[in-house]
Amino acid sequence: MESKKQLLVAMDAADQRVRNAMYNSNALKLGLFAANCSSGNAATKVPERWDASWEHNVALARLADAAGIDFFLPIARWKGYPGESNFQGASFETITWACGLLAVTERLTVFGTVHAPLVNPVFAAKQMVTADHIGRGRFGLNIVCGWNEDEFAMFGEAPLAHDDRYELGAEWISVILQLWERDEAFDFDGKHFHLRGLRGDPKPYNGTRPLIMNAGSSPAGQDFALHHADFLFRGLRSIEQGAQDVTTARSTAVAIGRDVGCFSAAHVLCRPTMREAEEYLHYYAEENGDWTAVDHIVEMGGRNSASLDPEVYRRLRIRFAAGHGGYPLVGTPDHIAEEMARISHAGFTGLALSFVDYLSEFPYFRDEVLPRLERLGIREPLH
Numbered sequence: 153m154e155s156k157k158q159l160l161v162a163m164d165a166a167d168q169r170v171r172n173a174m175y176n177s178n179a180l181k182l183g184l185f186a187a188n189c190s191s192g193n194a195a196t197k198v199p200e201r202w203d204a205s206w207e208h209n210v211a212l213a214r215l216a217d218a219a220g221i222d223f224f225l226p227i228a229r230w231k232g233y234p235g236e237s238n239f240q241g242a243s244f245e246t247i248t249w250a251c252g253l254l255a256v257t258e259r260l261t262v263f264g265t266v267h268a269p270l271v272n273p274v275f276a277a278k279q280m281v282t283a284d285h286i287g288r289g290r291f292g293l294n295i296v297c298g299w300n301e302d303e304f305a306m307f308g309e310a311p312l313a314h315d316d317r318y319e320l321g322a323e324w325i326s327v328i329l330q331l332w333e334r335d336e337a338f339d340f341d342g343k344h345f346h347l348r349g350l351r352g353d354p355k356p357y358n359g360t361r362p363l364i365m366n367a368g369s370s371p372a373g374q375d376f377a378l379h380h381a382d383f384l385f386r387g388l389r390s391i392e393q394g395a396q397d398v399t400t401a402r403s404t405a406v407a408i409g410r411d412v413g414c415f416s417a418a419h420v421l422c423r424p425t426m427r428e429a430e431e432y433l434h435y436y437a438e439e440n441g442d443w444t445a446v447d448h449i450v451e452m453g454g455r456n457s458a459s460l461d462p463e464v465y466r467r468l469r470i471r472f473a474a475g476h477g478g479y480p481l482v483g484t485p486d487h488i489a490e491e492m493a494r495i496s497h498a499g500f501t502g503l504a505l506s507f508v509d510y511l512s513e514f515p516y517f518r519d520e521v522l523p524r525l526e527r528l529g530i531r532e533p534l535h
């Protein structure tokens with residue numbers, strides 16, 4: 153019979169491999185995005201849209217873990233959007249969701265997405281340490297500073313002035329990092345937080361700290377991400393544009409002594425022929441787009457039709473219906489693999505992917521696209 157010590161040594165050896173899943177040799181890290189929310193990222197009325205039940209999340213996480221997917225990234229959402237499909241109306245809270253998924257997977261990093269202005273940093277720091285221990289070093293933090301006024305009203309709060317949200321975010325993450333790093337008690341006095349006698353124990357798992365992501369896109373948001381995140385997001389209006397943005401982000405980071413990776417979001421619609429993919433895109437995102445939800449999001453995001461060329465606005469609305477504005481990876485396995493290779497060569501470190509119905513569509517992607525990415529040299533087979 154194995155002794156308790158032998159069992160613990162065996163677990164630690166496994167940990168050394170899994171803890172570094174986001175630092176593995178895959179040039180392009182791949183994650184599944186928004187699976188904690190009903191409809192995922194597709195603002196569509198089609199009946200097969202994502203049912204984000206717990207059973208579906210567990211089944212998907214296990215499939216993805218076994219296939220070598222690197223991470224799961226949830227959306228922090230407190231209620232849905234107006235419109236017939238109740239887009240993202242049912243969603244799991246992301247840290248508790250991450251705890252559950254970390255307990256049933258072995259390799260992938262699971263992020264929690266946390267609204268800095270809505271969650272006390274002392275509470276958040278301890279919750280995240282708990283998740284990190286459950287996952288034995290596989291928890292990651294996606295910090296969001298908030299933009300959705302409808303949700304803030306649920307908390308009895310009005311969002312701060314735009315750039316002040318990032319000032320608060322910087323204090324919030326500073327409190328958390330100190331709780332994770334410092335052994336002695338300390339006080340914190342900022343503009344937004346005045347906290348006394350702080351201490352945090354245990355520390356994150358085994359002397360590491362959770363990876364940090366942020367998707368700020370305004371100048372203040374980008375500046376925050378460059379200073380505080382390991383991974384940041386850049387939009388992909390086109391791959392050429394994305395390449396320029398990555399070069400700028402990385403060189404700006406280097407100038408302030410930081411090393412960051414750039415991610416983007418994309419929706420995948422993979423079919424044996426281009427025609428089948430385009431027809432299904434037309435069916436779910438154009439014929440059955442939830443336009444009330446899409447228009448609400450596009451307008452809350454400050455992009456109104458008056459300032460855009462009508463054709464650009466039409467394409468933007470279809471991208472929002474198809475995948476919340478992410479980059480369209482629509483077509484055959486060859487086409488999608490080539491597009492992903494171009495994105496990787498443009499300098500991106502990773503992609504957060506969504507599907508209309510993750511569980512029924514992921515296996516085809518796994519079987520047809522992942523091996524092509526290995527042949528193209530941007531991913532390695534899972535050993």
Ligand SMILES: Cc1cc2nc3c(=O)[nH]c(=O)nc-3n(C[C@H](O)[C@H](O)[C@H](O)COP(=O)(O)O)c2cc1C
Pocket residue numbers: 226227228229265295296297298299300367368369370371372373374385416417504
């Ligand atoms: C990939 C990605 C994930 C995001 N996840 C969330 C989220 O879960 N909850 C949320 O309120 N905002 C989310 N956002 C919004 C951003 O945090 C940010 O507020 C938005 O991009 C606007 O940027 P700005 O705050 O710099 O103006 C996300 C954005 C992106 C691109």
